[in-house]
Amino acid sequence: MLADSLVLGAAAEGARLNSGDIIFQLLVFLVLLALLKKYAWGPLMGIMKQREEHIAGEIDAAENSRLEAKKLLEEQRSLLKEARAEAQSLMENARKQGDVQREEIVVAARSEAERIKEAAKLEIDQEKEKAVAAIREQVASLSVLIASKVIEKELTAEDQDKLISQYIQEAGEER
Template identity: 70%
Template sequence: MLDLFVLGAAAGKLPVNLGDIIFQLVVFIILLALLRKFAFGPIMNIMKQREEHIANEIDSAEQNHQEAKKLAEEQRELLKKSRTEAAELIENARKLGEEQKEGIIQAARDEANRLKEAAKQEIVQEKEQAVAALREQVASLSVLVASKVIEKELSLEDQEKLINEYIQEVGEGR
């Protein structure tokens, strides 16, 4: 059949009906008009809306990206500031600890010196009391020795013997 058509076209004898061609052309134009009015218009409107929606989404995404970058930078700055403040707090705490340590050490030294001085004063007092007590004993012994010497007249040997006895008595009394 294709051979007939090719042979007929080559011979110049095509069975072409002009009415059919015009009818098909009119139907095609009407179909194009209907498609333009009912199909292409709404499709184009949908495509425009879709394009605007995508453009809005892209703009929104760019704005969100810029805001995210801004927030990230703010967070970095806050983190940097927090680290600086933390370092300052640690340094202040360390200095305060050192000051307190020095204060405690100085207070302990002062207390030790005070106790040492109090002990020295107590030793001096006790020494003075001991010396006073010893003087009283020596005085009483002297009076005792003198009274005994007065009671009897002693020879030199008796005096030495008496003194040695009293010294022994004093030694045993301690």
């Protein structure tokens, strides 16, 4: 029962509002609110604003870095493509130059072979002419020798054949 009487007493006091206390509490609340705004809410909002600006700056920097990286990647791809094209061009030029050199070597080899062949033919002709001249000389000397023998004595056809065979054999041995 004691608890019931306390509750009834508090309710009776609450029913009566003291306007001085309300104004005082309202005034203290407003002062506390002003102090919180000045010393807590203002710096807290400033820190939040700085943090927001810092994050926005980081996002912008990241975006700029991403764009720059993309640009550099495209440049690298372009340079790589150019390098591949240049390498292909160099290989094609080298292949063409190799074909040209091969043709030049083949032409030079054929020309050299033809020159050697002509030189060999010329040498063969010269040797042939020397041999023919040597044979003519031998035939001439044999003819003179046979003529002198024939003049020395008159020969029969059989003696003449023997004499010619003998001189040809002697001429063959002299060589």
